[in-house]
Each structure stands twice: as structure tokens, then as C-alpha cells.
Amino acid sequence: xxxxxxxxxxxxxxxxxxxxxxxxxxxxxxxxxxxxxxxxxxxxxxxxxxxxxxxxxxxxxxxxxxxxxxxxxxxxxxxxxxxxxxxxxxxxxxxxxxxxxxxxxxxxxxxxxxxxxxxxxxxxxxxxxxxxxxxxxxxxxxxxxxxxxxxxxxxxxxxxxxxxxxxxxxxxxxxxxxxxxxxxxxxxxxxxxxxxxxxxxxxxxxxxxxxxxxxxxxxxxxxxxxxxxxxxxxxxxxxxxxxxxxxxxxxxxx
Amino acid sequence: xxxxxxxxxxxxxxxxxxxxxxxxxxxxxxxxxxxxxxxxxxxxxxxxxxxxxxxxxxxxxxxxxxxxxxxxxxxxxxxxxxxxxxxxxxxxxxxxxxxxxxxxxxxxxxxxxxxxxxxxxxxxxxxxxxxxxxxxxxxxxxxxxxxxxxxxxxxxxxxxxxxxxxxxxxxxxxxxxxxxxxxxxxxxxxxxxxxxxxxxxxxxxxxxxxxxxxxxxxxxxxxxxxxxxxxxxxxxxxxxxxxxxxxxxxxxxx
DNA sequence: GCAAAAGTGTTCCGGCTACACCCATGA
DNA sequence: TCATGGGTGTAGCCGGAACACTTTTGC
Numbered sequence: 001x002x003x004x005x006x007x008x009x010x011x012x013x014x015x016x017x018x019x020x021x022x023x024x025x026x027x028x029x030x031x032x033x034x035x036x037x038x039x040x041x042x043x044x045x046x047x048x049x050x051x052x053x054x055x056x057x058x059x060x061x062x063x064x065x066x067x068x069x070x071x072x073x074x075x076x077x078x079x080x081x082x083x084x085x086x087x088x089x090x091x092x093x094x095x096x097x098x099x100x101x102x103x104x105x106x107x108x109x110x111x112x113x114x115x116x117x118x119x120x121x122x123x124x125x126x127x128x129x130x131x132x133x134x135x136x137x138x139x140x141x142x143x144x145x146x147x148x149x150x151x152x153x154x155x156x157x158x159x160x161x162x163x164x165x166x167x168x169x170x171x172x173x174x175x176x177x178x179x180x181x182x183x184x185x186x187x188x189x190x191x192x193x194x195x196x197x198x199x200x201x202x203x204x205x206x207x208x209x210x211x212x213x214x215x216x217x218x219x220x221x222x223x224x225x226x227x228x229x230x231x232x233x234x235x236x237x238x239x240x241x242x243x244x245x246x247x248x249x250x251x252x253x254x
Numbered sequence: 255x256x257x258x259x260x261x262x263x264x265x266x267x268x269x270x271x272x273x274x275x276x277x278x279x280x281x282x283x284x285x286x287x288x289x290x291x292x293x294x295x296x297x298x299x300x301x302x303x304x305x306x307x308x309x310x311x312x313x314x315x316x317x318x319x320x321x322x323x324x325x326x327x328x329x330x331x332x333x334x335x336x337x338x339x340x341x342x343x344x345x346x347x348x349x350x351x352x353x354x355x356x357x358x359x360x361x362x363x364x365x366x367x368x369x370x371x372x373x374x375x376x377x378x379x380x381x382x383x384x385x386x387x388x389x390x391x392x393x394x395x396x397x398x399x400x401x402x403x404x405x406x407x408x409x410x411x412x413x414x415x416x417x418x419x420x421x422x423x424x425x426x427x428x429x430x431x432x433x434x435x436x437x438x439x440x441x442x443x444x445x446x447x448x449x450x451x452x453x454x455x456x457x458x459x460x461x462x463x464x465x466x467x468x469x470x471x472x473x474x475x476x477x478x479x480x481x482x483x484x485x486x487x488x489x490x491x492x493x494x495x496x497x498x499x500x501x502x503x504x505x506x507x508x
Numbered sequence: 509g510c511a512a513a514a515g516t517g518t519t520c521c522g523g524c525t526a527c528a529c530c531c532a533t534g535a
Numbered sequence: 536t537c538a539t540g541g542g543t544g545t546a547g548c549c550g551g552a553a554c555a556c557t558t559t560t561g562c
Binding site: 467 | 550551552553554558559560561562
């Protein structure tokens with residue numbers, strides 16, 4: 001899958017693709033980031049919009065889930081993550097609207113004028129653990145703060161928006177914030193995740209009590225070192241306990 | 255669109271379809287129903303599974319939303335309803351698994367062996383207002399209690415399950431129960447909707463208070479007549495007030 | 509008159525909110 | 536020593552849950 005003309009392969013479905021919205025959280029800048037690829041420059045024309053979500057055509061024999069995993073790996077080298085379907089996007093003109101998009105498709109697809117519908121996936125991962133490296137038709141694969149993301153290729157800005165809304169909803173109803181953090185994290189870091197993504201301020205004491213009462217965090221015998229303040233305890237998410245509780249309790253909302 | 259071989263039309267996308275899960279509520283039987291079509295019998299073979307969700311290929315120039323509206327109308331005559339995208343289903347073998355499905359596709363599609371992915375839609379409507387009448391390749395279009403639905407064509411049983419889960423979630427988080435009822439309804443009827451779909455019993459006084467406190471119901475100067483008990487007030491849903499409140503309040507859960 | 513659903517209040521409890529100070533650490 | 540975030544307790548309030556009887560109507 002390193003040939004930019006992989007689209008020539010016979011087993012690709014020429015009008016159905018997957019696109020991946022992969023979120024990560026930058027603990028230094030306290031910012032939500034998203035994984036983007038930069039298109040390879042083509043000498044024939046100038047781009048206005050360099051960036052796109054990682055995505056490509058599906059194969060005939062794949063499920064959507066398999067396609068998403070494969071495509072993400074091919075373009076960014078990121079693998080072994082959980083991707084969830086967001087929704088399908090299929091406006092008839094979604095790949096024709098911008099001149100740049102059309103030209104770009106001509107360089108990577110045998111049938112560049114086909115109407116392509118896409119199944120969008122999203123995922124929450126630990127940004128520090130997964131370092132993207134580009135390949136295939138991606139020139140670069142980078143983390144970019146969501147608030148700095150420019151207009152993207154095709155309808156990818158719209159897809160990103162939908163994914164962000166889905167993330168906010170999910171964060172309010174299920175304990176998914178952990179997925180954006182390292183395995184060991186402090187309660188302050190977790191609170192930052194919630195505050196940053198939801199765009200709200202939370203009371204430290206209330207947040208702490210609520211989280212600990214959910215009984216899905218394990219306090220470790222370990223503290224964060226090297227910070228210019230009282231060293232906080234590290235916690236980890238108790239997956240097993242969560243799954244056990246999930247069925248009886250209904251509400252994990254913040 | 256009344257020809258069973260509409261698939262011959264050039265502007266249909268041969269590998270992408272929409273399927274509609276339309277829910278209605280039977281106030282007499284107090285049962286959740288779903289709209290199904292019965293396939294036209296073909297003399298060449300026997301069916302084991304007669305029923306399917308209304309669905310068909312999309313057209314080249316349509317959005318998914320437009321396709322869903324058109325297809326539903328073509329097959330069941332039901333129109334002017336709000337359909338929402340559920341998710342995409344695209345297992346590679348979803349149309350091949352059952353012999354009957356393959357044979358049936360051969361009678362209605364020019365490329366019956368194509369891998370077809372489908373975008374599922376769902377909707378909640380007033381069962382009494384919308385009387386389905388079949389056309390196109392549907393022999394019948396009928397309301398059927400969800401609990402009585404047999405194994406459906408293709409992966410439609412799986413789609414129905416997903417839609418039912420989505421309905422339950424939505425019912426818990428947004429005031430959507432009204433859509434399943436006539437414009438004027440009693441609080442008892444509304445409670446039945448919740449109890450039936452969620453499969454739980456609710457306390458009458460608590461339910462009533464909670465609903466009325468949401469401030470999105472208008473009590474009418476009218477009572478239900480002809481019932482063998484104290485005649486209850488009729489209410490209607492206040493769409494405008496709901497929309498005004500929706501943005502400030504977050505939680506409309508039951 | 510009887511069956512069937514409508515309609516109505518109160519108490520208890522748990523969770524949410526608001527709020528302020530001292531502590532440990534590295535620079 | 537100072538700046539920075541860590542860590543802690545309480546009181547008031549609100550909403551949810553549990554709970555029983557009288558009323559109206561058609562048959």
C-alpha cells in the first residue's frame with residue numbers, strides 16, 4: 001500500500017471509502033488534537049487546502065471496521081486502536097465541490113470522477129503513545145489542535161465537526177476520557193480533558209468526588225514526580241470493574 | 255417507480271442502498287410496531303422469509319436523506335415524515351448469506367451479485383395517521399408488532415435491532431415519545447409508550463409530574479370521550495417551547 | 509354496582525452545587 | 536519564598552422514588 005496509485009488495485013470498491021477522525025489529548029498544551037494527513041504536493045497545481053482526514057477506498061472483501069483499521073494504518077502507521085462508526089456521508093457532490101479535491105483525486109484514483117460515499121469512524125487515543133508516520137499518498141501525518149484545524153479536503157471539516165459533537169456527547173454519558181490519557185494519569189489531568197473538550201469549568205472537589213464515587217478508578221501507590229507542586233497520586237482506569245458495573249448502572253454521565 | 259425492474263434505470267447506484275426502520279405505536283394493543291414490506295412472490299422458488307425493511311438503491315444525484323424519503327414513499331406510499339440516519343451496514347456478504355435473498359435480488363436488480371452497502375434510517379410516526387399501501391416490488395406494506403417480527407431479509411433483523419436500541423436511548427434522553435402518538439394524546443397513553451418500549455413500569459404520579467414539569471406539554475380544553483372510565487384530559491406537544499428550552503436545558507431524560 | 513383508568517401530595521433519600529483553605533513541590 | 540496545582544468537608548437544595556385513595560365513566 002505504499003504506491004500512490006493503489007487505487008488501481010482491482011479489489012478496491014471505487015465509490016465507497018472510510019475516513020477516520022482520531023482524537024488525542026495534548027497534556028502539555030491542554031488541547032484536543034486530531035490526526036490529519038498532509039497531501040503530497042503535485043507539481044501541476046497549487047493547493048489551498050493541504051490537510052485531510054486519513055481515509056481511502058474500502059476493499060471488496062472487507063467490513064467497514066476492517067477498512068478503517070487498514071486505511072488508518074496505511075496512511076499514519078497507527079494501529080491497534082478501537083475505532084467506532086460515526087455515520088455515513090454521501091452528498092453527491094462531496095468530492096467535486098473544490099477544484100483542488102478533483103485534481104488531487106486524479107492523481108491517486110483510476111476513477112477520480114466517481115461519486116464516492118464515505119463511512120466515517122472516530123477514535124480516542126493517547127496522543128503520546130501513538131506517533132504517526134506517513135506513508136502511501138500521505139506526505140505527512142500529524143497531530144493538530146482541533147481549534148487550529150483549517151478548512152479540510154472534501155467534506156472532512158463537516159465530518160470532523162460531527163465527530164467532535166459525538167465526542168462531547170459521549171464524554172457526558174460514558175467514561176471515555178481515560179482513552180485520551182496515558183494509562184496512568186492524575187485526577188487533575190482527567191479534569192482538564194473534560195474541561196477542555198466540553199468548554200466548561202468544573203469544581204475540583206465535586207469532580208473528584210463524582211469520579212471516585214463511580215468506583216472505576218484505581219488509585220496507584222505511585223505519585224507524579226517532577227512537577228512544581230505537591231505531587232499528585234496517579235490513577236488508572238479499571239476496565240473490568242467498569243464493564244461489570246455498566247450493565248446494572250445506567251448512567252455514567254458527568 | 256412502479257416497475258419491479260426499476261433497477262435497470264441507469265441513474266441508480268448499483269452498490270449503495272438505503273433501508274428505513276419506521277416505528278409506530280399501536281394504542282389499542284399497546285405495542286410498538288415497525289413498517290415492513292412483503293416481497294412479491296416469485297413462482298420459481300419458495301420463500302422462507304417474506305418480510306424486509308423498505309429499502310432500495312439510491313440514485314446518483316440524491317443525498318442519502320432524499321433517497322430514504324423517496325424509497326419509503328415508493329414502497330409504502332408513506333411520505334412527509336422525518337427520517338434520521340442510524341448508521342451504515344456493509345458486511346461484504348450481507349446480501350449473499352441466504353439463498354432466498356440472492357434469488358430475490360435476481361428478480362429486481364440488473365446486477366444482483368454486486369456487494370451492496372446500505373445506509374439505515376429510522377423514524378417515529380403516528381401509526382394511525384400513516385396507512386401504508388404497497389407498490390413497486392413490495393407486495394404488501396404492513397405494520398407489524400416488533401416483538402412478532404420474524405427473521406427478515408438480508409441483515410435487516412440486525413438493522414432493526416440497532417434501530418430499536420437507538421430508539422430506547424433516544425426515548426431516555428429526548429422527548430420523542432410524542433411522535434409515536436396522535437397530535438392529541440392523554441398522559442396515560444404517553445406513559446404506555448415509555449413503558450412498552452423501555453420494558454419497565456413507571457409510577458403514574460411521578461411520570462405525570464416529571465412530564466408536566468418539563469413544560470413542553472399543553473393541556474387542551476378537551477377530554478377523551480367514550481372510554482369506560484373517568485375521561486382524561488388531552489394534551490399536545492409544544493414544539494416551539496421545546497425548541498426554545500432545548501438549547502438552555504441539557505437534559506430531557508426520563 | 510362494578511371495572512378501569514384518571515387524578516392527586518407527601519416523605520425520604522441521595523446526589524448535585526457552591527464554596528475556602530492549607531499542603532507539598534520545584535524553581 | 537513564591538508560584539502552582541493537590542487535596543480536603545459541609546450545608547442547602549433539588550429531583551427521584553416510593554407509596555394509596557377518591558373520582559368519573561361506560562357497561
